[in-house]
Amino acid sequence: MQCSKDVLIFCRRRFTPGTSWCVVRSDASNQALQTALDYACAAGADCSPIQSSGLCFLPNTIQAHASYAFNSYYQRMAMAPGACDFAGTATVAKTDPSYGSCMYPSSPSTAGGIPAPTPPATVINNPNVPMTPLTTIPINGDGSTGLNNPGLTPPVPTTDESKASLDYIVATSSMSVMLLLVLSFILHPMWIS
Template identity: 70%
Template sequence: MAAPKLVPLLLLLTIITTTKNVLGQGGTASWCVARSDASSDALQTALDYACGAGGDCLPLQPDGLCFLPNTIQAHASYAFNSYYQRRTRAPGSCDFAATATIATSDPSYGSCVYPSSASAAGGPNTPTTTPPMNNPNVPTSTTTTPIFGGGNTGGLTPGMSTPFPDSSRAHSEATATWFLALCSSLIIFIIS
């Protein structure tokens, strides 16, 4: 059996490892792929954004390793994943106006390898030029009402919903952080 002083340390290491895996930052790989129920028009818009905002779309060119199959679904999946990995799998980086989803099985095929980390995707990337189109996650406004209210609408425009779908795991991250803090405090209490 481990020495009494090592038991709390082993417990803390187990908690940290578990927390990292729950948050998706541990050893579990994930990929961002196009949803099968997304429309071709929505996928094309999101594909254009992903390629213009820093995703590596060179493999999707006619002479690239991922050109075939030449479908919007396949091309969008590769571009979405490249963008997602280059943003270090940040919450919200795999949404593309609800046309993408997280996959836990590798979508690579033949010579087309989908990166599973930021380093494999060429590292975190910030585009050097302005993307050629608008972010598909933000709906275009057709009204002239000020964003923060105006006239008789009241402050912050009551009734207006958020323009971004909430696909993040912020709640689980906050819960895991509090759990980790509680367990750490308990271990310190036991040791002293």
């Protein structure tokens, strides 16, 4: 593409060879985009520009906000293969999606770099307690691999914390305690003699 002198800056920004951005797929549902957007913001994307006071808040649509968050995450992960999937709701684009004063990062340095991993908690070795090895927790926290990409899908709850579940646990625990009490009264004469 030939760039005239009048649009040279615009042309360089929009068509930089080797640069890519992560944006939403046009066929992604709003519900899937909201889930993926929540995940991206929690997993390290810089979502402050899409807050109500941010430069990328308008247009106030799930598609625009998710595109910005997906790209922020993608750039912070150094455009790693698979960092632009979000359970099939995102795709890599070669054209800069920036508009007006909303500038999409185009490299890890403009996206704030790769987030530093959180250091493990300090462990004091008590000689009376055996040490257990530290384990690495995947990015999504529950060990699942997701649809197409390890660690890039929102975590799925693994416990049921509903009132019905709590009632079942209390009832089961109470039954166990009652059974132990009954057995202790039955077996108590045997223990004494």
